[in-house]
Amino acid sequence: MQNDKATNEKINDDLLRPLRQTGWAWRVTVVVCAIFLLAAVAAFAYQLQRGIGVWGINRPVFWAFDITNFVFWIGISHAGTLISAILRVTGAEWRRPITRCAEAITVFALMIGGIFPIIHLGKPMLFYWLAPYPNERGLWPNFRSPLMWDFFAINAYFTGSLIYLYLPLIPDLALVRDKATGWRKTIYAKLSLGWRGTQRQWHALEKAVQVMAVIIIPVAVSVHTIVSWDFAMAIQPMWHSTMFGPYFVAGAIFSGIAALILAMAVIRKVFHLENYLQPIHFNNLGLLLLTLSLLWFYFTFAEYLTTWYGNEPHEKVVFQSKISGAFAPLFWTMVVCCFVIPMPILAIKKLRSISGTVIASLTVLVGMWLERFLIIVPTLSQPRLTFNWGSYRPTIFEITIAVGTVAYFILLYAVFTKLFPIIAVWEYKEGLTVSPLPHPHHDPAGATIATAE
Amino acid sequence: MSETTPTNKPQWAMVIDLDRCTGCEACVVACNVENNVATVGAEEAAKGRTINWIRIERYFEGEYPDVRVKFRPVMCQHCEEAPCEPVCPVYATYHTDEGLNAQVYNRCVGTRYCANNCPYTVRSFNFFDHVWDAPLQKAWNPEVSVRSRGVMEKCTFCVQRIKAGEAKAKDENRDVKDGDVTPACVQTCPTKAMYFGNIADPTSEVAKLSKSSRATKLLEDLGTKPKVIYLNEGE
Amino acid sequence: MKRREFIILTGVGATSAGMLSACGHPEEKLIPALIPDDEYVPGIDVWKASTCAMCDAGCGIVVRTRDHKANKIEGNPQHPVNRGALCARGQAGLQVLYNPDRIKAPMKRVGERFSGQFAEISWDEAIKILADKLRDLSAIGKANSVHFFTNDRRGMTAHIATRFMEAFGSHAYLVNRLFNEDSAISGFLNSYPFVNKPVFDIANATFLLSFGARFLETWHSPILYSRAYGDFRRASGKVRGKFVQVEPRMSLTGANADEWLPARVGSEALVACAIAQVILREGLAKNTPDANFIKSFEAYSPENTAALTDIAAEKIIRIAREFAKSDRPLAITSSTIEMTKSLASLKWANFLNLLVGNINQKGGMLLLEKDYTFPLAKLDLPNGFSNIDYFKFPMMIADRPCEILMIHNFNPAYVVPATKKKLKTIPFIASFSSFMDETSELADLLLPDHTSLESWDINYAEATSEFIVNLTQPVVKPEFNTKQTADVFIALSRALGDKVAASISFSSIEETVKQGFTSFAKKETPALVKKKAAETDAEEDSWKPLSEKGFFINKLKNNPAYELESHQLLTNIPLTDSLLSDAYEDQEYPFALLVYEHPTLGVGEQANLPLLQELPDAMTSVMWGSWLEINPKTAAQLGIKDGDVVEIAVEEVAIGGDLRTIAQFEPIQLPAVLYAAIRPDVLAMPCGQGHTAYGRYATNKGVNAVVFTIGSAGNKRGILRAKVKRISNENKLIRFGTNLPEHIEIKR
Numbered sequence A: 001m002q003n004d005k006a007t008n009e010k011i012n013d014d015l016l017r018p019l020r021q022t023g024w025a026w027r028v029t030v031v032v033c034a035i036f037l038l039a040a041v042a043a044f045a046y047q048l049q050r051g052i053g054v055w056g057i058n059r060p061v062f063w064a065f066d067i068t069n070f071v072f073w074i075g076i077s078h079a080g081t082l083i084s085a086i087l088r089v090t091g092a093e094w095r096r097p098i099t100r101c102a103e104a105i106t107v108f109a110l111m112i113g114g115i116f117p118i119i120h121l122g123k124p125m126l127f128y129w130l131a132p133y134p135n136e137r138g139l140w141p142n143f144r145s146p147l148m149w150d151f152f153a154i155n156a157y158f159t160g161s162l163i164y165l166y167l168p169l170i171p172d173l174a175l176v177r178d179k180a181t182g183w184r185k186t187i188y189a190k191l192s193l194g195w196r197g198t199q200r201q202w203h204a205l206e207k208a209v210q211v212m213a214v215i216i217i218p219v220a221v222s223v224h225t226i227v228s229w230d231f232a233m234a235i236q237p238m239w240h241s242t243m244f245g246p247y248f249v250a251g252a253i254f255s256g257i258a259a260l261i262l263a264m265a266v267i268r269k270v271f272h273l274e275n276y277l278q279p280i281h282f283n284n285l286g287l288l289l290l291t292l293s294l295l296w297f298y299f300t301f302a303e304y305l306t307t308w309y310g311n312e313p314h315e316k317v318v319f320q321s322k323i324s325g326a327f328a329p330l331f332w333t334m335v336v337c338c339f340v341i342p343m344p345i346l347a348i349k350k351l352r353s354i355s356g357t358v359i360a361s362l363t364v365l366v367g368m369w370l371e372r373f374l375i376i377v378p379t380l381s382q383p384r385l386t387f388n389w390g391s392y393r394p395t396i397f398e399i400t401i402a403v404g405t406v407a408y409f410i411l412l413y414a415v416f417t418k419l420f421p422i423i424a425v426w427e428y429k430e431g432l433t434v435s436p437l438p439h440p441h442h443d444p445a446g447a448t449i450a451t452a453e
Numbered sequence B: 001m002s003e004t005t006p007t008n009k010p011q012w013a014m015v016i017d018l019d020r021c022t023g024c025e026a027c028v029v030a031c032n033v034e035n036n037v038a039t040v041g042a043e044e045a046a047k048g049r050t051i052n053w054i055r056i057e058r059y060f061e062g063e064y065p066d067v068r069v070k071f072r073p074v075m076c077q078h079c080e081e082a083p084c085e086p087v088c089p090v091y092a093t094y095h096t097d098e099g100l101n102a103q104v105y106n107r108c109v110g111t112r113y114c115a116n117n118c119p120y121t122v123r124s125f126n127f128f129d130h131v132w133d134a135p136l137q138k139a140w141n142p143e144v145s146v147r148s149r150g151v152m153e154k155c156t157f158c159v160q161r162i163k164a165g166e167a168k169a170k171d172e173n174r175d176v177k178d179g180d181v182t183p184a185c186v187q188t189c190p191t192k193a194m195y196f197g198n199i200a201d202p203t204s205e206v207a208k209l210s211k212s213s214r215a216t217k218l219l220e221d222l223g224t225k226p227k228v229i230y231l232n233e234g235e
Numbered sequence C: 001m002k003r004r005e006f007i008i009l010t011g012v013g014a015t016s017a018g019m020l021s022a023c024g025h026p027e028e029k030l031i032p033a034l035i036p037d038d039e040y041v042p043g044i045d046v047w048k049a050s051t052c053a054m055c056d057a058g059c060g061i062v063v064r065t066r067d068h069k070a071n072k073i074e075g076n077p078q079h080p081v082n083r084g085a086l087c088a089r090g091q092a093g094l095q096v097l098y099n100p101d102r103i104k105a106p107m108k109r110v111g112e113r114f115s116g117q118f119a120e121i122s123w124d125e126a127i128k129i130l131a132d133k134l135r136d137l138s139a140i141g142k143a144n145s146v147h148f149f150t151n152d153r154r155g156m157t158a159h160i161a162t163r164f165m166e167a168f169g170s171h172a173y174l175v176n177r178l179f180n181e182d183s184a185i186s187g188f189l190n191s192y193p194f195v196n197k198p199v200f201d202i203a204n205a206t207f208l209l210s211f212g213a214r215f216l217e218t219w220h221s222p223i224l225y226s227r228a229y230g231d232f233r234r235a236s237g238k239v240r241g242k243f244v245q246v247e248p249r250m251s252l253t254g255a256n257a258d259e260w261l262p263a264r265v266g267s268e269a270l271v272a273c274a275i276a277q278v279i280l281r282e283g284l285a286k287n288t289p290d291a292n293f294i295k296s297f298e299a300y301s302p303e304n305t306a307a308l309t310d311i312a313a314e315k316i317i318r319i320a321r322e323f324a325k326s327d328r329p330l331a332i333t334s335s336t337i338e339m340t341k342s343l344a345s346l347k348w349a350n351f352l353n354l355l356v357g358n359i360n361q362k363g364g365m366l367l368l369e370k371d372y373t374f375p376l377a378k379l380d381l382p383n384g385f386s387n388i389d390y391f392k393f394p395m396m397i398a399d400r401p402c403e404i405l406m407i408h409n410f411n412p413a414y415v416v417p418a419t420k421k422k423l424k425t426i427p428f429i430a431s432f433s434s435f436m437d438e439t440s441e442l443a444d445l446l447l448p449d450h451t452s453l454e455s456w457d458i459n460y461a462e463a464t465s466e467f468i469v470n471l472t473q474p475v476v477k478p479e480f481n482t483k484q485t486a487d488v489f490i491a492l493s494r495a496l497g498d499k500v501a502a503s504i505s506f507s508s509i510e511e512t513v514k515q516g517f518t519s520f521a522k523k524e525t526p527a528l529v530k531k532k533a534a535e536t537d538a539e540e541d542s543w544k545p546l547s548e549k550g551f552f553i554n555k556l557k558n559n560p561a562y563e564l565e566s567h568q569l570l571t572n573i574p575l576t577d578s579l580l581s582d583a584y585e586d587q588e589y590p591f592a593l594l595v596y597e598h599p600t601l602g603v604g605e606q607a608n609l610p611l612l613q614e615l616p617d618a619m620t621s622v623m624w625g626s627w628l629e630i631n632p633k634t635a636a637q638l639g640i641k642d643g644d645v646v647e648i649a650v651e652e653v654a655i656g657g658d659l660r661t662i663a664q665f666e667p668i669q670l671p672a673v674l675y676a677a678i679r680p681d682v683l684a685m686p687c688g689q690g691h692t693a694y695g696r697y698a699t700n701k702g703v704n705a706v707v708f709t710i711g712s713a714g715n716k717r718g719i720l721r722a723k724v725k726r727i728s729n730e731n732k733l734i735r736f737g738t739n740l741p742e743h744i745e746i747k748r
C-alpha cells in the first residue's frame, strides 16, 4: 500500500500531539498524582525516622503490604516487554500501536516494584548492602538467598526493558528532534544518538530489536519465577510449591495485560487516539486476558485442590483459613475478580468491547493484588506452632504508600507521554506498508472509520 | 543448605525435659535480663511485637473435665540445617563451626526473610528503637550488645557465656566440659528441666540424654535437624 | 555446742550451723559487698551474695556487678533453698533497684493534703519534721496515738521499730499476709501438739495429692518446691511420682498434675474425707484410729458425697487406692481456700498423711523442732511485736486514736481499698515506701527506704527442714538519696533523746548486721573462718568469708513428739465439725468466684516491673492487664467470646452459724478469657493489677480484684458469689500466644 504524504503527516500530527499540547485532564492528573505521591513520600520519611513499626506488620506476619505491592508491581511489569516481545517475535501485526505503551509500563512498574525491597527493610539506608560487592570485611552477599536472585533478576529485567524500550524509540526521537526547536532539539538530538534513518541504521535497529525481543522473554519469565521463589524456596505451608514459578508468571502476565488495557483505554481517550487504538486491539488483548483468566483459574484450582487433597495439617490450616476462615471474604473476592466477572465478559464477543475489557481489567487488577496478599499473609499468620498464630491489619502508612505508588505510576506515565510518542510512530507507519490488518482511512473531515476486513 | 564440615570444635546443644518443666517462665525472664531483651510496652505488645528469645508454649488438650495442659519452652533450635540461614541476603544469620545459628546484629538489614522462613517462629524483630527508662538501663549486661531498630534478634545460646566458658577451658589447657557453659535460662530453671553442653562429647549429659527413648525434636520431619532436644513427659 | 542463743541487736548472735564448703563457679569470685573503690577493676565482674526479697521464701542470690552497676541476679548455687535457681520474680529483681519510678529523695507534702504534691527535702529536715511531731505528741501525753505498720516479716525492721515505739510509748505492728498459710496452718497446728510449720518432702514422695496447693507458684517457697517437683518427676533411681490436684480452677500447678479433679468449690475437705474412708474400709491404712472415730464420718463415703463434690465415686475410690498403695504418698493443701473451707481441708489432708503414716518419713510431712522460730524474734524486746492480719488494718486504725501513722512496706490503700477513707482521717502520715504507691500518695512525709539490694538485713528462709539465716547486704551503693528505715529510726531516736535514744544502742544497721554475723561465725564456724582467713592472708577477718557466702545453716531435728503421739492423735481430734460446706446457692449469683494471687505479679508489689508485666501469664498468655476466666461452655451460654469485655457483680456471703451477712460490691468490667480448665459454675480472676499509683508500669493496668476479698464481713472472709454479663466485644486483651489447642482437627 502506498504511504502517501498526507497520511504520513496526519499520523505524525496525531501521535506527536501530546508532546505539543497539554490538556487540563493531563494537568489535573499530574497534580493529583503528585499529591498522593508526596503523601507516600512523607509516609516513608516518617517511617524512616520512627522505624518500620509504623506499619502493621508484627510477629509472625513479618511481610504484608510491602511484599504484596512488590510482587504486584513486578507482575504488572510483565505487561510490556514480555507481551510486546512475544508479539514481535510471533510477528503479530496488530501489536504495532501498543508496543510502546506496553514497554513503558514495564519500566515504570519495575521502578516502583523495585522500591519495595528497599523500603521494606528494617534499615532501608543500608539497602546497598544487598549489592554484589564485597564489604569492608571482604564479605560478599549471600548468593544462596532468593532475595539476591531477585536483585539480579530485577536488575537484568529492568536494564533489558529499558534498552528494549529505548531501541524502538530512537527513530521517533529523531522524528521529534526534527520537529523540535531550541533546547528540546538538543536533548532529543542527544537521545536519538544521531539517527539518520539510513538503511544500515534501520537494519541494525531491526536486528537489535529482534535480538532483544528474544532475550527479554526468558528474562521476563525468570524474573517472576524468581519472585515466586521468594516464597517457594521457603518451607512455610502453602509457599513451598513447585508450581509457584509458572503460576506467578501466568499471574504476572494476567495482571500485566489488564494494566495494559487500562493504560490503552486512558491514552485513547485522553489523547484522542481512537484511530490508532481500536476495538480490535482491545478485542485481541481481551482474548489474551481471557486465556490467562482461564489459565489463572486452572493454576489456582490445581494449587488448592492438591493442598486440600494432600491434607497436610499445616497446609490445611492455611487452606481452610482462605476457603472458609478469616481470609474467606478476601479469597472469594479474588476469585470473583479474577474469574467470575472477567471470564464471561471476555468470553462473550458482544461484551468484549472497549468498556467490557476495561471493566474486566479493573477487576483483574484488584483480584491479582488480593492474590498476592493472600499468598503472603495467611501463611505467615498461621505458622506451624499454633501457639504463635497472629493476624495482620494494615496501617495508614502502608495504605498511603500503596496508593502513592499507583499515583507515582500514573505520574510517570503521564510525564512519559508528554515527552515521548506513546505510540511508536515509525512502527505504526511500517505497519501500514506491510499490514494485512485494518488501518484508519481518513476522510477530509478527519472522522475515522475503522474498516473491518 | 549449610554443609556440616567435620570439626573438633564443641557442638552446643540443649536438652529440655518436659516432664520436669512446669511452665514457670523463670527462664524467660532470665534470658531477658541476661541478653538485654527489651520490653516493648503494652501498646506494642498488643500488636504482637514483644521480643522473646524464649517462650513457653502452652497448649490445652481435651475438654472439661478431662483437660490436660502441656508446656514447652521454645527458643531458637539452632538447626543444623537452618532454613533461616540461606535466605538471609547479607549473612547476618549464619552457622558457626560450633553448631550455633549466629545472628550478627550490625550486619542485618532487616528483610525479615529469616523470620518468615523459621518454622519455629523464634525470631523477634525490632520494629522500633526501644527505650529503657533511666536508670533501668544500668542493669544492661555489658557483654551483650543492645539491638537497635530494624534488626532481627533471637536466642544465641548465650554465646557470651559460651565464649567465657571456652576461654576458661583454654586457660586451663583442657577441652570444655559439662558445667563450663551454663546459659541463663538453664541456670535459673527451678526444676532443672534444662541441660546444656557439647553433644559431640559422648560423655556429656546432653549427649547421654539425647539418646533417651523420650527424646524428640520439634517439627523434626522438616529436616531442620534442631539442636534442642525435648524429652517427652511420661514413663 | 549450745543449741540456741539469742542474736542481740547490739551484736552477739548465735545459732548452731553446718556449713557447706565453698565450691563451684560464680561464688568463687564472690567478694565482700563493700569494696573500696580502689579495689574495683573496671570491666571486671564482681559477684556479691545477698538474699532475694521478692517474696518471703528467702532464696539466696549472687549479683553480678561491674563498674558499680548490678547487671544480673542469679541464684546462689550453695543456698539450700534454691541451689542456684531463681523464679521469674527473682530474676526481675534488678528492675526494683533501677526502677525509674522510685522515690529518689525524702520529700514533704507541699500541696493540699492528698494532692500528691511533694517537694524534695534533706534527710536532716525530714527526720526533724518527724521527730518534732513525735516530740510534740509525747509532750501532750499522746504518744500512744502513734502507730507503725510494716509487713516486712523476715527482716529486722519490725524489731527495731518495735523497740523504738515501745520506748516512745506506743506500738509497732507487723502486718500478716492474709492468703497466708500461716494463719491456716497455725489453726491446724493448734489442734495438734506441735507448733511448727510442716515441711513437705515432695521430692521423695511417689504420690502427691494436692488440695489446691499452688506449690509451684506461690505457697510457702516456690523454688524450694519446684526443685522438689523436678526430682519428684525425674530423680535418677526413683519412680516417676504421680501427682493429682484437686481444685475447681486449674492453676499453673494443677496444669502439671497427671490428673485434675475439679471438685466443687469448698468441697475439698469432703474429697479428702471420702478418700480417707476408702483407705480405712479397705484396710489400706498404716495407722488406724479407733472405731468410734471412724464411725463419726462414715456418712461421708465417696458414694454419698459424689453429688456434693461433683467427683464420681469410682474416681475417688481409684485415687484412694493408688494413694494408699503408693510407696510414699503425701497430701498437701492450700491455705487460701480459707475463703471457703481451708481449715477443714487442711485437717483432712493431714489426716490422710497420718493414715498412711508418712509423718517424718522420707517423702512425707516433716514436723520439725518445736522452737523453730526466728531468732530475731527473741531479741531483748520488752513486749515482742504485735501481729495483725492485714484486713484488720482498717478496724485497727478506726479503733484507736491515731495522730501519726507510719507505714513501711505495706500498701493498705491498695491491698485493702476500703481503708482509703479511714486513712484520710489521720492527721499525719509518714510513708517509708521506696515507691510512690497508693498509700504514699496520701502521705505527708516520704522517707524512702533503700531497696533490698542496697540494704543491710538479717532474715530467715521459709519452709526448709534446715534453719537458714540469710544475710541481706548492699550489692551496689544506693542509687538514689534514700535511707534504710532502720537507720531512720536510729536517727529519730537520737533526735528524741533520753529513753528513746537509749533504746537503740547501735549506731547503724550496717554495724549491727556485720557484728551479728561476725560474732556468730566466731562462735559457731571457726573452721570456715580460719580457712578463709588463711586464704586471704589477712588478720583474722571473719566477716569477709561470711558475707561472701551470704547465709548460715543449721539442721533442725524432726520433732520426736509425733512418734509417741500419732496413734492417739488419730483418734482424738474431732475432724467432722466443719466438714459440710456452708453451701450457699443464690440463683441471682450463679457462680462461685475465686480470686487468686498472680504467680509473678504477686499481690501487686511486682506490678511496677515491666519485665513481669510483659511476661505472658503462663496459663492465659495475657500481658499488661487482668482478666476473668470462664469455662467455654458457660461462656457460650452467656454469649461471651474470648476477649469480650464483661461485667462482674459480686456478693460476699459470710456464714457464721445461722447468721448470714451478705455484702454487695460495685460491679467491675474486664476482659474475659475462655479457660478450658475451670468448672462451669466458677469464675476466677487474678490479683496484682489495678493500681492507681505505683509508677508508670503499674498504673491503670487491669482491675484490682482484691476489692472482692475484703468485704463488710469484717474479719471473717466469706464466700464470693458472682454474676457476669457481656458488655461489648471490644477486645482489650493483650495476649502473647493464642488459645488454640495444639492439634487442630480439620475436616476433609
Ligand SMILES: Nc1nc2c(c(=O)[nH]1)N[C@H]1C(S)=C(S)[C@@H](COP(=O)(O)OP(=O)(O)OC[C@H]3O[C@@H](n4cnc5c(=O)[nH]c(N)nc54)[C@H](O)[C@@H]3O)O[C@H]1N2
Pocket (backbone or CB within 6 Å): C151, C176, C177, C178, C179, C180, C390, C408, C409, C410, C411, C412, C414, C415, C416, C432, C433, C434, C435, C436, C437, C449, C450, C451, C452, C596, C597, C598, C602, C603, C604, C605, C687, C688, C689, C694, C704, C705, C706, C707
Ligand atoms: N490487689 C491485691 N491485694 C491483696 C492481695 C492480692 O493478691 N492483690 N493479696 C493479699 C495478701 S495475700 C497480702 S499478703 C497482702 C499484702 O499486702 P502488702 O504487703 O501491702 O502488698 P504489697 O503490694 O506487696 O505492698 C508492699 C508495698 O511495699 C512497698 N515497697 C516495695 N518495695 C519496697 C522496698 O524495698 N522497701 C520498702 N520500704 N517498701 C517497698 C511498695 O510501695 C508496695 O506497694 O495483700 C492482700 N491484698
Ligand SMILES: Nc1nc2c(c(=O)[nH]1)N[C@H]1C(S)=C(S)[C@@H](COP(=O)(O)OP(=O)(O)OC[C@H]3O[C@@H](n4cnc5c(=O)[nH]c(N)nc54)[C@H](O)[C@@H]3O)O[C@H]1N2
Pocket (backbone or CB within 6 Å): C055, C056, C089, C177, C178, C179, C180, C181, C211, C212, C213, C214, C215, C217, C218, C219, C220, C221, C222, C246, C247, C248, C249, C251, C265, C266, C267, C268, C334, C335, C336, C337, C339, C340, C341, C594, C595, C596, C597, C598, C599, C600, C601, C602, C603, C684
Ligand atoms: N510467686 C509468689 N509467691 C508467693 C506470693 C507471691 O505474691 N508470689 N505471695 C506469698 C503470699 S503473701 C501468700 S499469702 C501466699 C499465697 O499462696 P497460696 O496460698 O498458694 O494462695 P493463692 O495464690 O491465692 O492460691 C490459692 C488457690 O486457691 C484457689 N481457690 C480459691 N478459693 C478456693 C476454694 O474454695 N477451693 C479451692 N480448692 N481453691 C480455691 C485459687 O483459685 C488459687 O488457685 O503465697 C506466697 N508466695
Ligand code: SF4
Pocket (backbone or CB within 6 Å): B020, B021, B022, B023, B024, B025, B026, B027, B028, B056, B073, B188, B189, B190, B191, B192, B193, B194
Ligand atoms: S524455668 Fe524451667 S521449669 Fe520454668 S518454664 Fe523454664 S524450663 Fe520450664
Ligand code: SF4
Pocket (backbone or CB within 6 Å): B075, B076, B077, B078, B079, B082, B083, B084, B085, B101, B117, B118, B119, B120, B121, B122, B123, B154, B224
Ligand atoms: S529455630 Fe529458626 S531461627 Fe533458629 S536456627 Fe532454626 S530456623 Fe533458624
Ligand code: SF4
Pocket (backbone or CB within 6 Å): B087, B088, B089, B090, B091, B092, B093, B107, B108, B109, B110, B111, B112, B113, B114, B115, B151, B152
Ligand atoms: S532480617 Fe536480618 S538476619 Fe534476617 S534475613 Fe534479613 S538481613 Fe538477614
Ligand code: SF4
Pocket (backbone or CB within 6 Å): B030, B031, B032, B034, B035, B053, B054, B075, B154, B155, B156, B157, B158, B159, B183, B184, B185, B186
Ligand atoms: S540459651 Fe541464652 S539466649 Fe537462648 S533462650 Fe536461653 S538464656 Fe536465652
Ligand code: SF4
Pocket (backbone or CB within 6 Å): C052, C053, C054, C055, C056, C057, C058, C059, C082, C085, C086, C087, C088, C089, C090, C091, C221, C222, C223
Ligand atoms: S521464690 Fe521468692 S525468694 Fe525465691 S527467687 Fe522467687 S521471689 Fe525470690
Ligand SMILES: [Mo]
Pocket (backbone or CB within 6 Å): C177, C178, C179, C180, C603
Ligand atoms: Mo499474702
